[in-house]
Amino acid sequence: MNSFKALRKEELKSMSDRKETKKFKKGDAIFREGERLNGVYCVRDGISKLSKLSDNGKDQIVKLATKGEVLGQRSLISSECTNLSATALEDMEVCFIPKSHIEDSLRDNALFTNAVLKLMTDELRIADNTIVNMAQKPVRQRLAAALLYLEENFGLDNEDYLYLKLSRSDIADVVGTATELLIRTLGAFKKEGLIATQGKRIKLLDKKKLTAIKEGLQ
Amino acid sequence: MNSFKALRKEELKSMSDRKETKKFKKGDAIFREGERLNGVYCVRDGISKLSKLSDNGKDQIVKLATKGEVLGQRSLISSECTNLSATALEDMEVCFIPKSHIEDSLRDNALFTNAVLKLMTDELRIADNTIVNMAQKPVRQRLAAALLYLEENFGLDNEDYLYLKLSRSDIADVVGTATELLIRTLGAFKKEGLIATQGKRIKLLDKKKLTAIKEGLQ
DNA sequence: CGCCATGTTGACCCAATTCAACGAGAGTGG
């Protein structure tokens, strides 16, 4: 899933030479909506959220990006300001790859370009599906989907709780609803025995039923 | 906006030689969600909708594609079944370009690949914005946005009505709501003097106010 | 220990869906 696998050895070496490794603390902004980037950020460790502020002042999380994923490539390819903000959800280690490197590889390395292209088409498919979900499905279904997604992509900690500990309001921003309703819906899931919570931590107890809910069968 | 501009003359010629021109009548399916395509469709004339069926049985229109736009390239690049259905909204003329041609050009013509890549990033930005709108904005705002979009992209007929005459339920599928609410919201706009209607035809009367509504200022 | 951010709950209100009914135009077959 990492387009950088397609880079030739020399390119990789040349990138490693020049790359800066930056560290971000939990909560730090990697970049903000509307900034002009002069490179991309490749996540070496930690998890970040990509979000966009709506007119009404609320954030919508569009994507969660983790190790190996690249932030900001879109803005770079279309040479526009960033459409999204990137924020660290954990302490992160990120390496910065200057614009010129990416441009060179896009021009000279067809394998790389095709890998990026494939990534984009995958993201586009996901985005289309998300549009349908947001437009057509109630919060209960979207929350079930989000919880399963969090387990699928970020796994569990050593006590079987979801590894990624999002704040309630971050989960609400993923689902696209108000924090209060998110909490109430989590409460409903708990009452139904689908999840358990301890503080902000969440454990999935009945993935079958959650899947059924996600698909609108309950 | 057309990635085919980046094709070399020989490629274009070779494509023209082999291309089949297909005609579709209003309402015809060009392809359906889940089909496997062995080529892409380039719209020569007419307008089509790209839509996806949600679990709950309702359609969501994700994109409207018109002259010069290409349908099905995503499925082809990621070699998957189509994620969306394409349906003719008017009588259409479409030319089919077989898979092998696209693959050849993606392999050999970096200019073409980069053009497609740029297209994808643009669509991805639009998709992200749509996600935020669907998740965060009420129907009234989304409808105002949709009407302005229809004027912007498809223009007016000779009586200043929106050129593209969508059925109420198609507009509802663009906005992501039920037909009844769509009609009521149109009614509200009419009462406020923002639009006029004659049968299914719609005329925008006050684009400033519509823009304000779209942005959540009213 | 106190403070501030976050989590939680209740109550109220508005937005949106749903079901049901009716009207109007567009074929279609008699």
Next chain:
DNA sequence: CCACTCTCGTTGAATTGGGTCAACATGGCG
């Protein structure tokens, strides 16, 4: 040319879903 039916547009009323505001709890952290 007229019923006939079918789809589409429209309206009403009932119900549910979701958002908002306000209050209060809790829990890390200086």
